[in-house]
Amino acid sequence: MKALITGITGFAGSHLAEHLLAHQMEVSGTVRKTSSIKHIAHLLPAVRLYECELTNEANVEKMIADVKPDMIFHLAAQSFVPKSWESPLETIYNNIAGQIHLLEAVRKAGINCKLLLACSSEEYGQVETQDIPIKETTPLRPLNPYAVSKITQNYLGYQYFRSYGMHIVCMRTFNHTGPRRGEQFVTSNFARQIVEIERGLKPPILYVGNLEAKRDFTDVRDVVRAYRLAIEKCEPGEVYNIASGSSRAIGEMLQTLVSLSSSTISIQEDPARLRPADVPELIGDYSKFHHRTGWRPEIPFEQTMQDLLSYWRAEFS
Numbered sequence: 108m109k110a111l112i113t114g115i116t117g118f119a120g121s122h123l124a125e126h127l128l129a130h131q132m133e134v135s136g137t138v139r140k141t142s143s144i145k146h147i148a149h150l151l152p153a154v155r156l157y158e159c160e161l162t163n164e165a166n167v168e169k170m171i172a173d174v175k176p177d178m179i180f181h182l183a184a185q186s187f188v189p190k191s192w193e194s195p196l197e198t199i200y201n202n203i204a205g206q207i208h209l210l211e212a213v214r215k216a217g218i219n220c221k222l223l224l225a226c227s228s229e230e231y232g233q234v235e236t237q238d239i240p241i242k243e244t245t246p247l248r249p250l251n252p253y254a255v256s257k258i259t260q261n262y263l264g265y266q267y268f269r270s271y272g273m274h275i276v277c278m279r280t281f282n283h284t285g286p287r288r289g290e291q292f293v294t295s296n297f298a299r300q301i302v303e304i305e306r307g308l309k310p311p312i313l314y315v316g317n318l319e320a321k322r323d324f325t326d327v328r329d330v331v332r333a334y335r336l337a338i339e340k341c342e343p344g345e346v347y348n349i350a351s352g353s354s355r356a357i358g359e360m361l362q363t364l365v366s367l368s369s370s371t372i373s374i375q376e377d378p379a380r381l382r383p384a385d386v387p388e389l390i391g392d393y394s395k396f397h398h399r400t401g402w403r404p405e406i407p408f409e410q411t412m413q414d415l416l417s418y419w420r421a422e423f424s
Contacts, residue, residue, distance in 0.1 A: 111176035112136040113161060113209065114183030115154065118287050119225070121146035123180060123331040124154055130335065135174050137161065137183060146287050161205030164212075171212040178221045178338050181209060184256075187291055188229065191253035192383065202256035203263070210267050210275075221274040223338045224264045228281040228323070228350070228389055229254040240392040243279065243346045250386065261346065268344040276341045278334065281350040281391040285327040285411050286418035293357060294324070294415060297364050302419040305370050312373045313365075316380030318358035321388040323350045326406035336400040350391025351404045363412045 110127050114120040115136025124147055127134050135155040138144065147154055157174070159166045161183055184202045185191065191198040206224070213220060231241050233248040249255045264275040288295035293316070303309045333349045341347060365372055397403055 108177045109133045109135070109174065111171075111174050111179045113179070113181050113205070115156070116142045116144050116147055117182065118146075118289055119283070119327055119331060119334075120180075120182045121150075121287060122285070122327050123182070123334060124150055126328070126331045126335060128153055135176070137170065161208055162201060164208045167205075167208040168212045168215065171209075171216050171218065175216075175218055176220050178223070179209070179213070180223045180225070180334055180338065181206060182225045184225070184260075186227075186253065187289075188251050188253050189291075189382070191251050191256070195252035198252050199256045199259070202253075203259050206260050206263055210263065210273070214267070214271055214273065221338050221343075222264070222276070223334055224260055224275060224277045225334070226257045226261050226277050226279050226346075227254065228279055228348070228391060230258045230261065230279060231389070232386065234386055234389060239388060240352065240390040241348065241350075242392045243348055243395055265344055274343040276337050276343060277346045278337055279346060279348050279391075280330055281323040281325060281348065281389060283325045283327045283330045283349075284415060285406075286414050288327070288415065294360060294364075294412070295419070297361050298412075298415045298419045299422075301364055301368050301370070301372065301416065302423050304372055305368060305420075306423050308423075311371055312375050313361075314375055314377040314380065315357075315361065316377065317382070317385055318361065318374075318376075319356060319387070320385055321354040321356050321390075322360075323352070323354050323389050323391045324360065324408060324411070325349060325351045325404050326408075326411040329404045329406055333396065333400075333402050336402050337396070340400045341396070342399070347396040347399070348391045348393045349396060350393045351408075352391065352393055354388055354390045355408070360412070363409060364416060367413055367416050 232250040284294040
């Protein structure tokens with residue numbers, strides 16, 4: 108089976124490539140001119156890379172015609188929420204144009220392949236107390252441009268499924284973390300700050316935003332296993348949550364990381380890290396996905412935090 112991963116050099120993409128190779132799949136992936144391949148360098152030459160800007164229609168059509176994939180995992184996106192406030196049009200254009208070009212390229216080529224769209228729990232946005240835990244039927248009340256772009260990707264997938272009979276499954280993934288997570292994301296940012304303090308590279312003060320918000324964290328390695336099961340077993344045209352089914356306050360997550368360090372660390376709020384709008388609590392209900400595939404998260408949260416911290420220690424070694 109030939110699998111194509113858009114955004115293969117990224118956090119989830121690199122873990123997915125490892126997972127699919129371990130399941131004896133032939134793996135290709137898209138890279139941009141500015142992409143760093145350090146997360147997948149150890150997989151070369153087993154992974155075939157295509158320099159392809161998804162916002163370039165001709166590039167995408169040429170790549171699809173060459174790869175002729177049996178399955179596509181569409182992970183590439185501008186996924187950093189604060190950047191979507193700074194550059195809303197860029198975020199929406201990149202995320203929507205890239206997906207349309209991908210869907211159109213597959214349709215025009217007449218390739219019979221399965222597609223997975225990596226969407227986000229950010230789509231749910233303003234969640235009311237009675238909506239927790241969040242099911243796929245919970246109303247979508249987006250609070251940022253990134254969430255709007257993901258809802259649009261979701262609906263485009265449904266439209267192409269209905270209009271053209273394409274096998275498209277949409278996954279709404281809640282917060283996921285682990286080794287290689289980008290430093291701009293909260294768990295990785297905290298882990299990096301701790302390692303910088305351990306190495307004496309900064310004063311023993313860790314800067315934070317809102318520690319009261321509660322989030323549903325899943326290990327990225329559990330998430331990519333879910334992606335494979337989804338594309339193999341899930342119903343096209345359907346949406347599924349990937350979550351742990353429980354929540355932790357950002358402050359609790361921080362204390363777990365700090366407890367894994369022998370350094371004495373002070374915590375200080377940085378107003379610049381606070382979001383214009385923030386949801387108090389997110390807990391995902393993954394029962395629909397579990398009933399379809401048997402998936403459930405397996406990696407303990409403490410292990411995820413330990414592995415994340417070990418990753419950053421290796422980065423500074």
